[in-house]
Amino acid sequence: MSVTINNIDLDAGCDFFLETVYLDHTTNLPKDITGYTAILAVRDSYMQPNPYLVLTNGNGRIVLGGPSGTIIAHFIPGDTDPSQQATAWTKAVYDLILVDKNGIVTKLMSGRINVIGTVSITSPAITQFLSPVAGSPTTGKVV
8 A cells, every 4th residue: 555645734823634534455445444543643854753743543633434434633723833832843744644453554644744824823813813802893703
């Protein structure tokens, strides 16, 4: 099975959902991934021992779709919040692996991640926008 190369641009301080379907390489149909473990690690380089971030189905950051073969990894705003020293990275590499019920490890996807600065969103701006002053016409909705 070949690994899909998928480079990702994340908007700093925003949610991002990476979605894919694991296909059986012989039938090209979705593979049942019930009971599997998924791990997505983000590092400065492929050989760096300490990841910036680890998403798994065990920590709730990856949702596996069982018989549908879907995999959804969720990057939350805090993962790329430029105001936090621990998440002030802007370039990284990642890979997504699946471990089946028998312990077989399959690398599905890898690539580079770029964190793109966002003009409108910083942590204080979000808080201010979502908590409008009483009597203000601001509703907190983006239209």
